[in-house]
Amino acid sequence: MEKLKERLDMFSDAVIAIIITIMVLELPMPQHDSVSEYLQFGKAIGIFFISFCYVANIWYQHSILYSDAETINNKVFISEFIFLAFLSLIPTFTKLITVDTNRHTVLSYGILTFIVNGLFMLTSYAVVHQKYSDKSDTQKIFQKIYLNHSNFLGMINVIVLILAYFKPNWAVWCYLALPVISFVFNRDDQVDLQEVTKLPQADQDKYLNLSNTDMRGFRKRQHQIGQKYMKQRQTNPNWQDDMGKEMRDLFKDGRFDRSAVRGGYSGRPHRFEENNDQEKKDKPSK
Incomplete structure (x- = not known):
């Protein structure tokens, strides 16, 4: 076949x-x-x-x-x-x-x-x-x-x-x-599919639990990262590699903070917001 x-x-x-x-x-x-x-x-x-x-x-x-x-x-x-x-x-x-x-x-x-x-x-x-x-x-x-x-x-x-x-x-x-809108959407979707399927199971579960609002915020972060490195094309010879790494950091180890997304891009990777109350209870209190 x-x-x-x-x-x-x-x-x-x-x-x-x-x-x-x-x-x-x-x-x-x-x-x-x-x-x-x-x-x-x-x-x-x-x-x-x-x-x-x-x-x-x-x-x-x-x-x-x-x-x-x-x-x-x-x-x-x-x-x-x-x-x-x-x-x-x-x-x-x-x-x-x-x-x-x-x-x-x-x-x-x-x-x-x-x-x-x-x-x-x-x-x-x-x-x-x-x-x-x-x-x-x-x-x-x-x-x-x-x-x-x-x-x-x-x-x-x-x-x-x-x-x-x-x-x-x-x-x-x-x-x-x-077709232009569709091209942009599908290009981003394809990158997401490749990256998310490589995540650990726990991070995949977090991604699947994102609401539509959070997904829009996630797309916003991707767009902001892209714009950031587009401005570095003339000054940073490794801008494509750096942009790819930061894009991957959106997925890697669950680096995605919902509150940070809504507040805008800050230039550094974030963690997923903890939603599991049980995980919070399991953390040792200071």
Whole structure:
């Protein structure tokens, strides 16, 4: 099954490359030397970039997903082909909104991307489930890391679909921002999954018990650390290594202080806030 995984990954890459190529070939060329036709051509290029960003983001997520998978089972195989079948419709629906940007074409495009996103998430769960079939905690971690962002992006997609009904032209450009937001979220989620699964069991349990508010604070700490080291790119030749170490310190040995997160980044690692009353009782009193 390992060879099948490699071949399926190569097949998926080829399909995605063909999808992007078809979208380029579908661009309507100006037939006359007129301003209106060149404006239409410019609009078509803009819509192409929207779909390009969407498909490129799907490819990025897909490559990260399969780089972690060692083998695939029949469930993953079937989910992948259904996902690719709907993704292959992107060029056709891109052409629809290029030729005529109206309520129905934009809604159709939005519904298709919503379906593709849902199918890709199902494929992702299938890959993780077969990899960690005997590690229930890892599945819980995966769900905790990805579920909030998936729900948020799903809600945004629904809002954009409603916007498409009333303002289709505005909704088209909203679809340009969604892949960028998704890319940022999934990049952070992937780092979290890799780091949290390496933690001791006790620290994994603490991570799983974080509330949604605490998770937002955790993301805030990550963003603050990233900004801190981005400013050091010119002065610190080891800024990437230092940033990676401090990012890992968010997870290592349970270094995560909820109150510190809410107060902002202080430049030093913290400990998880103790929540277990029994642990407090077990500590010797001075």
